[in-house]
Amino acid sequence: MPAESQVLKLEGARIVRKRQSGTTFELLVSEFFVCSGQMTCVVGESGCGKSTLLDFLALVLRPKELVSFNIKRGDEAIDIASMWSNGKDGKLAWVRRHFIGYVLQTGGLLPFLTVRENLMLPARLKGMKGQASKLESMASKMGIGSFLQAKPSTLSGGQRQRVAILRAMMHDPLIILADEPTAAVDRKRALKIIEDFRSLAARQGTAIVMVTHDQELVKDVADRWYSFKLDYPDDGIILSRCFEIGVE
Numbered sequence: 001m002p003a004e005s006q007v008l009k010l011e012g013a014r015i016v017r018k019r020q021s022g023t024t025f026e027l028l029v030s031e032f033f034v035c036s037g038q039m040t041c042v043v044g045e046s047g048c049g050k051s052t053l054l055d056f057l058a059l060v061l062r063p064k065e066l067v068s069f070n071i072k073r074g075d076e077a078i079d080i081a082s083m084w085s086n087g088k089d090g091k092l093a094w095v096r097r098h099f100i101g102y103v104l105q106t107g108g109l110l111p112f113l114t115v116r117e118n119l120m121l122p123a124r125l126k127g128m129k130g131q132a133s134k135l136e137s138m139a140s141k142m143g144i145g146s147f148l149q150a151k152p153s154t155l156s157g158g159q160r161q162r163v164a165i166l167r168a169m170m171h172d173p174l175i176i177l178a179d180e181p182t183a184a185v186d187r188k189r190a191l192k193i194i195e196d197f198r199s200l201a202a203r204q205g206t207a208i209v210m211v212t213h214d215q216e217l218v219k220d221v222a223d224r225w226y227s228f229k230l231d232y233p234d235d236g237i238i239l240s241r242c243f244e245i246g247v248e
Helices: 050-057 080-085 089-099 115-125 132-141 157-169 187-204
Strands: 006-018 024-035 039-043 065-073 076-079 100-103 175-179 207-212 224-231 237-247
Touching (some): 006 050, 006 207, 024 050, 024 224, 050 175, 065 080, 080 089, 115 157, 132 157, 132 187, 157 175
Parallel strands (some): 024 237, 039 207
Antiparallel strands (some): 006 024, 006 065, 224 237
């Protein structure tokens, strides 16, 4: 994949987490990158490090070690590793707000806001205006155009996830991180949601990083795959290595 299409690339990351069980979990990532308009899937069972990796990519989990981490906007390379090492939390929050979208497994919609208000929230936080026509067009493409005035509680699980996905796209992020975004719906609906998600993101040139335990679910839409190798040494430190397993 040409380097110029990469919007995120990191090398030499070591992330450490303490678990409630008292064990220490370490995730090692030698290299990880995602490209504009593509879906990268991170596949693995519970406890392998999927959520740890996603939190790190979302700039909310500080690494213990990091060789390089860059987010590319046009010709500009944003040096995330430097921000981490220099404690630039404000700049990290700015990058997160402007260039990263996040889809929670539970949707995370605010129940007291309408669908329209939920969708507009990230764009308003970014200071974007004049998004009404874009919102209606994208909502129609995602099959939720007739629910814009509804409250999330009146929607089905699949409809709420479509709203959550679209909300993550409304502020034109470079990268969308999705944490098992269809776990709460049946397989038929999950497949359709993921297909529509990937299609809409590809048209916008947005990169998707989706974590899932179900490789079969995304095998026909993923452009790139990562998985994990787990080690359980005697010292009680669970070691997981993230590695690339194939390219479509």
